[in-house]
Amino acid sequence: MDVRIIFAFSALMSMVSCLVIAKLYAWPWLRARDRDQALVSLVAPHMFIRFLGLSLLVPGVVSPGLPAAFAVPAAYGDFVAGILAIAATIALAKRASWALVAVWIFNIWGAGDLLFAFYSGPHAQIQPGTLGAAFFLPTAIVPSLLVTHFLVFGLLLRKERS
Numbered sequence: 001m002d003v004r005i006i007f008a009f010s011a012l013m014s015m016v017s018c019l020v021i022a023k024l025y026a027w028p029w030l031r032a033r034d035r036d037q038a039l040v041s042l043v044a045p046h047m048f049i050r051f052l053g054l055s056l057l058v059p060g061v062v063s064p065g066l067p068a069a070f071a072v073p074a075a076y077g078d079f080v081a082g083i084l085a086i087a088a089t090i091a092l093a094k095r096a097s098w099a100l101v102a103v104w105i106f107n108i109w110g111a112g113d114l115l116f117a118f119y120s121g122p123h124a125q126i127q128p129g130t131l132g133a134a135f136f137l138p139t140a141i142v143p144s145l146l147v148t149h150f151l152v153f154g155l156l157l158r159k160e161r162s
Contacts, residue, residue, distance in 0.1 A: 007128040015143035042148045046085035053078025063130040070124040077113035111149035
């Protein structure tokens with residue numbers, strides 16, 4: 001069987017699993033919380049997980065055959081998302097007047113970055129082996145992060161409880 005099919009199937013099933021957990025457990029739990037508290041629960045993990053994307057720039061972690069056209073935007077897109085997550089988390093924790101704006105900016109950038117990587121990876125015809133040790137990013141980490149972005153959008157778009 002083609003390794004790209006196995007790779008894609010792994011990422012797909014990780015996404016499905018994350019969506020099931022989100023629907024059955026995370027969303028009901030989040031909806032019962034104060035919106036700012038729920039948002040912190042979803043945004044805060046991005047503060048450190050998104051910096052893992054910089055590993056796409058490290059020789060030895062990834063193959064020299066990994067196209068820079070994919071690796072550079074993915075790595076720096078994650079870096080910016082991590083910085084935005086730090087700002088949004090601090091704003092939420094301090095209940096700053098601009099907290100929701102910071103969350104919107106983080107979430108639009110972060111989700112867009114991941115969706116762009118999903119698009120550009122196959123477009124750049126990346127072979128899974130060129131990801132080296134970073135293979136777990138698109139197969140395990142990206143699906144869970146993308147689902148948290150969906151949940152953040154859900155919280156931002158729902159009416160706040162009175």
